[in-house]
Amino acid sequence: xxxxxxxxxxxxxxxxxxxxxxxxxxxxxxxxxxxxxxxxxxxxxxxxxxxxxxxxxxxxxxxxxxxxxxxxxxxxxxxxxxxxxxxxxxxxxxxxxxxxxxxxxxxxxxxxxxxxxxxxxxxxxxxxxxxxxxxxxxxxxxxxxxxxxxxxxxxxxxxxxxxxxxxxxxxxxxxxxxxxxxxxxxxxxxxxxxxxxxxxxxxxxxxxxxxxxxxxxxxxxxxxxxxxxxxxxxxxxxxxxxxxxxxxxxxxxxxxxxxxxxxxxxxxxxxxxxxxxxxxxxxxxxxxxxxxxxxxxxxxxxxxxxxxxxxxxxxxxxxxxxxxxxxxxxxxxxxxxxxxxxxxxxxxxxxxxxxxxxxxxxxx
Numbered sequence: 063x064x065x066x067x068x069x070x071x072x073x074x075x076x077x078x079x080x081x082x083x084x085x086x087x088x089x090x091x092x093x094x095x096x097x098x099x100x101x102x103x104x105x106x107x108x109x110x111x112x113x114x115x116x117x118x119x120x121x122x123x124x125x126x127x128x129x130x131x132x133x134x135x136x137x138x139x140x141x142x143x144x145x146x147x148x149x150x151x152x153x154x155x156x157x158x159x160x161x162x163x164x165x166x167x168x169x170x171x172x173x174x175x176x177x178x179x180x181x182x183x184x185x186x187x188x189x190x191x192x193x194x195x196x197x198x199x200x201x202x203x204x205x206x207x208x209x210x211x212x213x214x215x216x217x218x219x220x221x222x223x224x225x226x227x228x229x230x231x232x233x234x235x236x237x238x239x240x241x242x243x244x245x246x247x248x249x250x251x252x253x254x255x256x257x258x259x260x261x262x263x264x265x266x267x268x269x270x271x272x273x274x275x276x277x278x279x280x281x282x283x284x285x286x287x288x289x290x291x292x293x294x295x296x297x298x299x300x301x302x303x304x305x306x307x308x309x310x311x312x313x314x315x316x317x318x319x320x321x322x323x324x325x326x327x328x329x330x331x332x333x334x335x336x337x338x339x340x341x342x343x344x345x346x347x348x349x350x351x352x353x354x355x356x357x358x359x360x361x362x363x364x365x366x367x368x369x370x371x372x373x374x375x376x377x378x379x380x381x382x383x384x385x386x387x388x389x390x391x392x393x394x395x396x397x398x399x400x401x402x403x404x405x406x407x408x409x410x411x412x413x414x415x416x417x418x419x420x421x422x423x424x425x426x
Contacts, residue, residue, distance in 0.1 A: 114191055117191040118191075119193040120163060120195065121171065121173070121195045122194070123160070123197030124158070124159045125160075125199075126202070127219065131219070132159025133155060133177070135154055136155040136175060136180075138173060138175050140163045141174070142167065142170065144169055147169070151163060166189055167189075168193075169188065171186070173200075179204065180202045181202065203223075221249040225251070233411055233414045234415075234416075238269070243327045243328070244332075247355075250323075250352075250354075250355070251319075251325060260312050260315045264312065269304075270304070273304040277299035281295060281296050286378065288378075288380065301377070302378060305377060309369075309370040309374070310367070313366040314326065314365075314366025318361065318362035318369075321362075324352050324353065324358070324361065324362045325352070330408065332412075343407065343409075347360070347397050347398070347400040347401035348360050363397075367392075367393045371389040
């Protein structure tokens with residue numbers, strides 16, 4: 063029976079170990095205020111009386127996040143080059159994320175889009191006489207590497223951006239590595255985000271493939287003989303293997319962390335001596351961060367393992383079901399397995415996970 067639990071723990075551990083921009087906006091989405099009539103200060107003639115090559119135009123666009131959410135309060139600076147170029151002009155985006163420069167002299171220009179805590183973007187182009195130039199949608203990514211960030215965007219927006227990046231983490235670009243945070247002071251997960259991680263991990267194609275592979279090995283060795291052989295026996299083994307993984311994710315990674323207000327993720331340390339990092343990784347098998355940011359006993363993980371083991375008695379063959387004593391024994395084995403998984407996370411997995419952002423190291 064221990065073999066079955068160890069195999070299930072291996073499945074769960076492998077995923078803990080292991081685990082665009084918006085489309086351009088059409089012109090009608092942007093401010094459509096009419097261009098003002100600009101008087102020639104030298105002759106007093108109206109814009110309509112100017113030579114065609116000198117008729118001013120306008121430049122407009124919209125600033126959004128990677129998820130398409132409009133950013134209000136972003137600084138947009140228009141500068142033009144060449145002889146007699148006018149001084150730079152600056153606008154702040156409105157509640158719809160839009161900006162518009164009217165009465166712009168024809169010629170080359172550059173837009174600089176910036177705000178604290180975000181990566182500055184630049185858009186260059188050439189404005190033709192009388193043209194309404196659409197700068198399209200400008201995506202403003204979060205400057206995650208900043209050591210000290212003061213932003214006009216809310217902390218909630220930054221937390222959402224970091225969470226979306228975490229959902230893309232995969233060892234070797236394939237195996238889910240969602241339950242690891244490389245952000246030392248990452249905000250706690252919301253109820254929705256805890257369920258989202260459990261859901262994504264449970265229904266990831268790699269999770270299903272692993273459950274199928276283990277079911278095949280068990281079928282070949284006639285493990286859990288009460289299931290029988292043939293397609294029906296394989297289906298039962300696959301269902302049991304997948305249920306073990308999904309129950310662990312749902313109970314230990316979402317339901318109990320919500321009840322106890324705890325964070326189910328492993329927080330990468332990354333600095334210090336090998337000894338200090340080793341002790342940190344092993345300790346995280348029995349402690350975790352609470353939603354309040356303080357370290358505490360990992361009730362969610364320990365009780366989640368017990369609960370999943372107890373529920374498994376409902377679908378395993380009668381001869382292979384755990385007694386109460388064996389369930390506690392297997393939970394202890396699972397805790398030891400988590401310590402080993404954390405050691406791999408601390409010293410190996412990050413090197414195998416492409417495009418991991420470089421954050422300031424965590425302090426336990």
